[in-house]
Amino acid sequence: MSNEPNGDQNISALEENKIKAEEAKDAANKLFSAKKYEAAIEKYSEAINLNPNVAVYYSNRSFAYFKTEAFGYAVTDADSAIKLDPSYTKGYYRRAAAKMALCKFEEAQRDFRIVVKKAPTDKDAKAKLLECEKIVKRIKFEEAIEVDSPKKNILDTLEVNSIVVEPSYGGPKFEDGKITKDFIEEMMEYFKNQKKIHRKYAFEIILAVRKIMLETPSLVDITIPQSSKLTVCGDVHGQYYDFINIFKINGVPSETNMYLFNGDFVDRGSFSLEVILTLFAYKWLYPKSLYLTRGNHETDDMNKVYGFEGEVKAKYSESMFDLFSETFSTLPLAHLINRKILVVHGGLFSRDDVTLDDIRNIDRFGKKHLEQGSLMCELLWSDPQIQPGRGPSKRGVGIQFGPDVTENFLKRNNLELLIRSHEVKENGYVIDHNGKCITVFSAPNYCDTIGNKGAIINITPDLKLEYKTFEAVPHPNIRPMAYINQLGSMFM
Structure with missing residues (x-):
C-alpha cells in the first residue's frame, strides 16, 4: 500500500499553505507599519516559503529590504515579483526605487517609464520619472563637458x-x-x-x-x-x-x-x-x-x-x-x-x-x-x-x-x-x-x-x-x- 498522500490531500495541504501564507503576509504588514522591518522581512519570507507564487509577497519584502538599506536584495525581490506577474506595476516601482538608491539612474528611469505607461494617472510616478530623467540628463551633460573641457580644479578658482x-x-x-x-x-x-x-x-x-x-x-x-x-x-x-x-x-x-x-x-x-x-x-x-x-x-x-x-x-x-x-x-x-x-x-x-x-x-x-x-x-x-x-x-x-x-x-x-x-x-x-x-x-x-x-x-x-x-x-x-x-x- 502506497504511503504517498492522495490528490485530495495534496490540494488540501496547498490550500492550507495559501491560508497560512496570507496570515504571515498580514502579520508582516502590521510589523512593517510599526517600522519593525527586520521582523517584517522574516514574516514575508515565511509567506514566500509557504506560497512562492504570489508577486505581492516579494514586492512587500522588497520594500522592507529597501527600508533596511538592503538595496541589492530589494532589486532581487522586485525581479521575482515581475517574473511572477509582468503586469504588476508595483514590482517595477520597487525595482526603480532600489536602482535609484544604488545610483543606477538609467536603469531606474526605464522602470519608471514602465510604471507611468501602466499607470498613466499616477502623479507620484510621473514626478519621480521626471526627476530621474533630469538626473540622467545632468550626468550625461557633465560627462560630455568633462570630455570636451576637463573640469577645473576648484582650488584654481577659489580665492x-x-x-x-x-x-x-x-x-x-x-x-x-x-x-x-x-x-x-x-x-x-x-x-x-x-x-x-x-x-x-x-x-x-x-x-x-x-x-x-x-x-x-x-x-x-x-x-x-x-x-x-x-x-x-x-x-x-x-x-x-x-x-x-x-x-x-x-x-x-x-x-x-x-x-x-x-x-x-x-x-x-x-x-x-x-x-x-x-x-x-x-x-x-x-x-x-x-x-x-x-x-x-x-x-x-x-x-x-x-x-x-x-x-x-x-x-x-x-x-x-x-x-x-x-x-x-x-x-x-x-x-x-x-x-x-x-x-x-x-x-x-x-x-x-x-x-x-x-x-x-x-x-x-x-x-x-x-x-x-x-x-x-x-x-x-x-x-x-x-x-x-x-x-x-x-x-x-x-x-x-x-x-x-x-x-x-x-x-x-x-x-x-x-x-x-x-x-x-x-x-x-x-x-x-x-x-x-x-x-x-x-x-x-x-x-x-x-x-x-x-x-x-x-x-x-x-x-x-x-x-x-x-x-x-x-x-x-x-x-x-x-x-x-x-x-x-x-x-x-
Whole structure:
C-alpha cells in the first residue's frame, strides 16, 4: 500500500499553505507599519516559503529590504515579483526605487517609464520619472563637458584670501588666522542655534583638512598613549544634535580624549554640514587625536541622492560642495590601532590574500577606485554575514563575508579584531564572528524612524573595550533628507 498522500490531500495541504501564507503576509504588514522591518522581512519570507507564487509577497519584502538599506536584495525581490506577474506595476516601482538608491539612474528611469505607461494617472510616478530623467540628463551633460573641457580644479578658482568677513558678522572668528578650541566651542553653539559661520572660515577649515589628508596614507597607524583613550564612533549621518551629545556623554576631543569617526558623517540627516565642519575643525586643531575614515557616503553619487549636495548648496554654494567632494577623496580608508585592531567603514574582501600593505598601497584618489570589485569599494561597502564563506551583497555593492573570512584575514595579518560600522543596529552595536567582528553605529533613532540606540566604543592603551549606548535627543523640526530632490520621498 502506497504511503504517498492522495490528490485530495495534496490540494488540501496547498490550500492550507495559501491560508497560512496570507496570515504571515498580514502579520508582516502590521510589523512593517510599526517600522519593525527586520521582523517584517522574516514574516514575508515565511509567506514566500509557504506560497512562492504570489508577486505581492516579494514586492512587500522588497520594500522592507529597501527600508533596511538592503538595496541589492530589494532589486532581487522586485525581479521575482515581475517574473511572477509582468503586469504588476508595483514590482517595477520597487525595482526603480532600489536602482535609484544604488545610483543606477538609467536603469531606474526605464522602470519608471514602465510604471507611468501602466499607470498613466499616477502623479507620484510621473514626478519621480521626471526627476530621474533630469538626473540622467545632468550626468550625461557633465560627462560630455568633462570630455570636451576637463573640469577645473576648484582650488584654481577659489580665492579664499579675498573673501571679506563683513563687520556685521557676529559669529565665531579665527585668532590671527588660526583655529582655536574657543572657536570650535563657539561654532558648535552657533550651529546648535541653527546659524552659519562665515563662508570664509568654512572654506579655510575644509582647505586645512584637505592639506592634512593629502599627506595621510590610506591606512593610518594609531598608537594610544598611556594617559589617553580612543573612542570609535560609527555612522552619525548628519544628525548634529545626537552627534554633539556624544561629546556631552564622553567628553569633547582633546589630546588625551582621542576620537576615530568611522565614516558616513553626512547624508540623510539634515545637519550634515554642521557635523562635517565640526569634525574637520577638530581634525585641524588636533590632527593626532581625531581621526576620520572615509565611508561610502563620502562620495559624489551618494551625496547627490541622499542630501549633502543639496544641503551645502542651500546653506553656502556649489563651489563649497565641490571642495568637499575633492576633500572626501583624500580621506584615509582604514585605521590600525596599536597594530592589533583594524577599523574600516564597511568590511573585508572578495580575495583571501589581502594584506595590510595592500590597503596601505591603495591609490584612493579618483572615481575609478570605487568600482565594484576593487579593494577600496569593498572596504567602504561590504558587510558581515552569519554563514561561512562569502555571499553577494544585500546592498548590491561590495560583498558579504563570513566568520571564517574574518578569522583568516585577522590571522594572516597578525590582528586581533575588526571594527566596522555601515549598518544600523538596534542597540547601537553588535559583536559577530566569534567576537572578532564588531559593528558600531552612532546615529540613534536613525532618520527619525528606526528607534535604535546609538553606541560608541572606548578603547584603552591595553586594548580593553567599553561600550556606551545612548538614546536620541530632540532636534529642530527639520525632517531628515530635507534637502534632497523630488525622489526623496522614496527614501523616507
